[in-house]
Amino acid sequence: MKGYALLLLLLASFSGFAQNTINNYKYVLVPEKFNFSREENQYGLNTLAKSLLEEKGFTVYFDNSEVPKELAGNRCNALNTEVVQKKGLFVTNLTVILKDCQGNIIFKSKEGKSREKEFATSYNLALRDAFTSLNDVPYAYNGTINEKPQQVTPAAATTGVVIATGTVVPAPSPVATPVVAEVKEAAGTLYAQATANGYQLIDTAPKIVLTLLKTSAPDYFIADNATSHGIVLKKGGEWHFEYYKDGKLISEKLLIKF
Incomplete structure (x- = not known):
């Protein structure tokens, strides 16, 4: 009996944690095009997702639209929407995921x-069916302001060392050790199609294999x-797609024609 009561307490605690987590967010961003789609708002899915999130009580914007100053200055105050498709025979399978600005699944x-x-x-x-899961999680924004991730500078790199003569000798900067990645060979040639913020890479099917977003650094x-x-x-001189899987760094070679 005690074990049963403990299990109920743990489940209640977990449920409260999940509810409090989404309650930390007032805003949700929805992309104009999901990764499995061939065009913006294909089948009206993106506007449908926006509408269903608004029905839940979130304030929702498309990710490339004008947003309020409090969100424009800190995108960590918004959750990001993803819809993932699992391919199946004669059935459409869609899963809705809400992530924070660091990619954590909320x-x-x-x-x-x-x-x-x-x-x-x-x-x-299928999208409406997936969204019914959100009905089981009560939502009310609690006023939380989510801070941007801060870059921590090691003290030794800034303070230096004082030697006996009184001279300050700068401490050596720590040297980052590169992670050894598991390298995978290219599966075939991919063709780059320009988008508003980068490229989409398609194969000969044609099917979208990768979505690329530009950064401030060239070739990155x-x-x-x-x-x-x-x-x-x-x-x-070679393109690589690098990501982590099960805690291991994977580096896939890519053959891209721009």
Whole structure:
């Protein structure tokens, strides 16, 4: 009996943690195009996701639209929406994920399903089915302001060392040790199509394999393939897609034609 009571207490604590977590956010950003889509707002999914989130009580914006100053100055005050598709035979499977600005999953829905033959209907029904998971989580914004991640500077790198003569000798800067990555060879040639903020890489199917977002550094992109999030960069004249999987760094070579 005591064990049963303890289990109920743990479950209640976990539930409260999950609810409090989404309650920390007033805003949610929705992309104009999900990674599995071929065009912006395909089948009306992006506007549907925005509408369903607004029904929940969030203040929702498309990620490339004008936003309030408190959000423009700190995107960590918003959750980011992803919809992931799992391919299945004669069935549409969609999962809704809400992540914070550091990529941590705050909410993940069940797998919404539809067996309708007409694509637009099937995708809409599957997305609505996935969003029913959000109905089980009460939401009310609690006024939390989420701080930007801070870069910590080691004290030894700034203070230096005072030797006996009174001379201050700068302490040596710590040297970062490169992580050894598991290298995978390129699966085939990918063709780059320009987008508003970068590129989408498609194969010969054609199917979108990777979405690239430009950064302030040349030959360096934020990358996403719906299952893995990482970077695409040029090393030794070759393109690589680097990401972590099960705590291990993976570096996939890419053959890209721009």
